[in-house]
Amino acid sequence: MRLTGRGVAVLLASIAAYVLGELGGYAVFRALAGIGLGALIAATLLTVRQPHVSVRRGLTPDRVERGRPALATLRVRNTGARWQPAFSAHDSAGDERQLVRIRRIAPAGEATYRYELPTARRGRIQVGPLTLERTDPLGLAVNRLPTGETATLWVHPKRHPTRTVVAGRPRHHHIGRTADDSLRGSADLRDVRPYVVGDEVRHLHWKATARTGQLMVRDFVDPDQPRLTVLLDTRAESLPEAPFEEAAEVAASILFAASMAGHRCRLLTSAGADLAAPGGALASRQFLDELCIAQRTDDRAGLLPASLTTGPSSGGAIVVVTGVRGTASDLAPLLVRYSSVTVLGLGPVHGIAPILGARVILASDAAEALKQWSGVIE
Template sequence: MGRRKTLAESAAVPGRRMTGRGVAALLSGVGLAIAANVLSAPILLYLAVLLFALLVLSAIAVFAPRRRAVVGRTVTADLLTVGDDTTVRLRLDLRTMMRAPAGAWHDVLPRAVRGGSSGDFPSADAERTSNGVTMTMTYPISGARRGLASLGPLMLRTEDPFGLFARAEELGEVTPITVVPAILPLPRLTDKTGRAGGTAQTSSHRLGQGSDNLSPRRYVPGDSMRRIHWRATAHRGDLMVRQEEQESSPDALVVLDRAGARWPSTAEAADPEAFDHAVTACAAVAVHLVDHGYAVDVVDATGVLIGRLRGAEDERDGLLVALAAVSPRSGERDAGLPAASEGHTIGPLVVITGSIDEVDAAALPHGGAGTPILLATAPAPDALTAAAAHGWHTAVLGEDPALAWADAGAQEEPAHVSV
């Protein structure tokens, strides 16, 4: 068992080299040759020559044969969620001029996944012929952290029958894998907007979508000329704009602050995984809101769209894939936060950030949002108090977003509600 573990671990280092046993055999041969000359003992010289010949034959058996390999790798799940398990199926078709010696295989795994990806070569059920080996291996993996990663390459280490020389090489290509954040359940908002739900918001702002029978409103400075309702303008004599253009504003807005200054990457940082916690919270909040009837836009602090949820399954997968690849922007400050929340006045506005001080928190606008929520992983001592004074529901964000969501004013829906 110990030798097998050593082979599997060392298979990750490609190259051809002499093993510890081979070095011992070489030194023994040199010692025997010296002793034979000093002691005038021919038998010792014969033993030395035998060891040298064995070393040469072992080296030829390991190093000389040319190998051609075809590696196929399939993953059961298209998207792997952090904390979930799936299975990897690996097929190796190895062709060589000579009978392939025994050894160990090891499939290289990224940090994003965990699993036992090594074993004996050839396996017990392998099809072995005079010029090659065909074998199929399966092993389980689980999502460890979000990210875009790759499985592989396959590392194969073989030794001669005497264990004097070893050959380790990379075989096949890598297989991309996407590990998406886990969607954790959240309690419902106790705020009026949360109790009404996104369905109420949608029905009041989306009735008659795309038609001309909505009540237009008067033009105000700043409205786009493309929103002019010409039929109503001609009828009333004043410039009128289409009321249904409110549909362009999402019922709920989730802002993930990616400013590099918010997410220190030094070893002294209190929580080096804080950004991952923020991304997990972002996914949980967005899915929670869309499940409760809201149309959700997820943007970064500069207003760049990360994902849009309107209830379709492919939209949810698209958002999770985008969040799997998202990372802090190097050197970016928080100047984009006003632009991200500007004009959002319909439903919940959730801002998720990292380290934020009192001055920035006090200047953070919410545009009159129905429920402004600020979640910060590393706020300054008085930062959340300053934000709360301007109407924000605040909480410190840790590993469990449900705790922060509850601290920000959410709790489970009561078992019985009188209407």
């Protein structure tokens, strides 16, 4: 418990009035000092008792597209044997604070409150901890008690309708060995490797198992299933803050559509992030989570991370989401490593020169870029 700014002012004024009353012999000042000190004592007695409650908070949903509603549900239960007086609760969500006024609760009673969380900006937002607050009617004293666990709200980039690439095929293993994250499950044998939990028993290679003394399975690659790689340019010099948000939306829309179509996808950034996952709902969420925390960097590193220019060729299609200024030399290493190369340049000034062997799309925002992308992909 502590005095508020108003309470401190009343305390100082009461002391000054008492001193003035004693020195000047004014009874009225001594009376005012007594009233002020009495109000402070009463405020202290009203707020010294902390709320005896248990608090649970849930987020619905805990992952949301930017601009879509997200709700926090607060359940407050009186754990005491007496009525719990009314108090306030302050919940934080990033830089914003939400005030919830809790009414009186009967013994063993429970009250539920719902309030919206901020989703206007992309990012990973920490919600909580909750602060319980009791104050007197005059606002002279306050008692604050942090309680409850923190939660995480993932605000994903906004997604736009788009088609997904269907012609991005990885290289056949007779042409060149695919990358280590290749798909498994077809009849195209790639290698024999140690068994890991989750592998299908029917793929066990008994001769290799007998020879090595450990379970070995056949590692298959599907050369006909589309593969898509998306490279997001995170260099601050290439994409200012507003165009970078548009670029994140483009990457999110393309990866979400491809993942939900069951395609193997990979996301890389100039800053070094590298995530590959098979198709499906879980994979799409992993990509959206990664794009949720992607930030611009001020370093002078190049556009292409080393993993794209070294090691085995990945094949398939690659989409480079960058600013509207660039040169062909930046992307030349990709032309011999991927069957399809598309450059999506975002920004108000169109300055990417035509690149032989690559498709170049220039747009001012994400919606325009994806509209053009949907019209030209195979």
